[in-house]
Amino acid sequence: MELSTDNLFSPHPARLLRGAWRACRETMSYAARTALDIALPTLCVACREPVAGVGVCADCWTKLSFIERPYCPRLGTPFVYDPGSEMLSMEAIANPPAYQRARAAVRYDDVAKVLVHALKYQDRTDLAPVMGRWMARAGSGLLDGADLLIPVPLHWRRGWSRRFNQSGMLARVIARHSGVPVAPDTLRRIRPTRQQVRLSRNDRARNVQGAFKVTAERAGHVQGRRVILIDDVLTSGATVDACARVLLRAKAAQVDVLVFARVVDTMKAPI
Template sequence: MGLQALLHAVYPPKCMGCDTLVTSDFGLCGPCWRATPFISGMVCDSCGIPLLGDDTGTLAQCDECMTLARPWSQGRAALLYKDNGRKMVLQLKHGDRLDLVKPAGAWLLRAARPILQPGMVVAPIPLHWFRLLRRRYNQSALLSRELAKLAGLDHCPDLLLRRRATPSQGGRDRIARFENMADAIRAHPRRLARMQGRHVLLVDDVMTSGATFGAAADACLAAGAAQVSVLTLARVAKDD
C-alpha cells in the first residue's frame, strides 16, 4: 500500500479519456463517463444492441436478428460505437492505447455476465498475419485475454486463423460485408482439440453487421464447437 501511494503521488491517476486527474487508476472523470455510451437495460439477446423497454429478464431480439440467421447463440456488447465509445475503440485499435485494455476488460465482463458459462473457451477474432505485422498487436486478442483472466475462463488467442487479407469493411453495405468475409476465417488445425464439443466465446472490438462474427462462428461450428456466443466492446447502432 505504501508503494502504491508513492506511485500515485509521483504519477497521479488520470482519466482514460481526457487526462484529468481522477481518484483511481484506469478510471473516467465525470464528464467522460457521461459521454461514454455504456449499454444497459433490455438488449437484443443475439447482438447486444439496446432495445426499447425495461429489462424484465425475458429474452428478446432486435428486428435485424429476427430476420438474419445468426450462427451463434447469444451476443452482448459493452458500449455503443459513438461519442466516447467510438473514440476509445479507435485509440485502442490505431493509437497504441494499450492502457485501455484493462478497463475495457472490466466493461466486457459486466456486459458478458448473462451469457458466461463454466467451461467456455474464449478466443479473439483473428487478424491476417500481414495486418498483424503492420499493427504489431491484435486488439481483439488483448481484450479476449483480459476478459478470460477476469472471468477465470480458458483463453486461446490463436483458435482461429484469417486465411486471406480481407479489405476493410468500412463503407460497405450489409450484403457486401457478408460477401467480403465469406470463407475468410478457419479453425487453426493445431487447436481443434481446444474447441471440440465446447462452448466458444468470440471477442472483437466492434460489431456492425455481424458478418465477421458470423464467419468466425461458422468456422468454430464446422471444426466441432458445440456452441458459439459473441461479445464485442462496441456495437454500431442501427442508425449509425
C-alpha cells in the same frame, strides 16, 4: 488468475516466439507510459483533460452509453421498453446470425470510438484492463459455463504492422476476471481482407467469406466446446458471423460473441 492455454495445447515454436514478442512489447509499452506519467499528468483519452488514473474523466464517463437490459436476448441490441425476457428483435428473427448470443459493454458512440481507436491505433494498451473489465461484466451470462475465449484474429500482415491484436489483449483481461481460458491460435485469418468501414452490409459479408479457418492442430479442442468470440467492435456482425460459421463447422457446441462496443443505429423495438 489468468489461465494459460499451455495446459490445453502443446507448445509451438512460432507461438512461443509470438508470445515472447508480445510480452516484451507490452513490458516496454508499460515502462514508457510509466515514465511519461511521472513527467506529465495523465489525460482523459477522450477530451485530454487531466484525470486521476487511466481512462476517461467524470464528464466523459457520463457520455458513455452502457448497454443494460432490456435488450434482444439474441443480438444484445437494446429495446426502448421491456417486452419480456424472451422477446426477440425483428432483426434477430429476420436475419438470425450463426452465433447464438451477442453482448456488448457500450454503444459505439463518440467516447467509445475514441477508446477503441486509442487502443487499436495509438498503442494505448493501458486501456485494455478497464475495457476488458466492462466486457466481463456485460458478458457475465455468456461467460458462465463457457469453455474457451477465442479472439477474432488479424491477418499476419496487419498483425505485424499493428504489433498486437487488440481482441487478444481484451480476451486475456476477460480471462483473468472470468477464469475462462484463452485459445488465441484456434482461428486463423487465412487471407487479407479490406477494411470494413466503408463497405455495405452485403459487401462486408462477401469481404470476409472464406477468410477464416480453424487450425488443424486446434480442431479437436473446439469440438463439443462452448466458445466465446472476442472482438472490439460489432457493426454489421459479418466478421463474427463468418468466424462463428467456421467454428460451428469444426463441431463447436455453441458460439457466442462478446465485444466492447456495438453499433446501435436506433433503439430497436420488439415486434
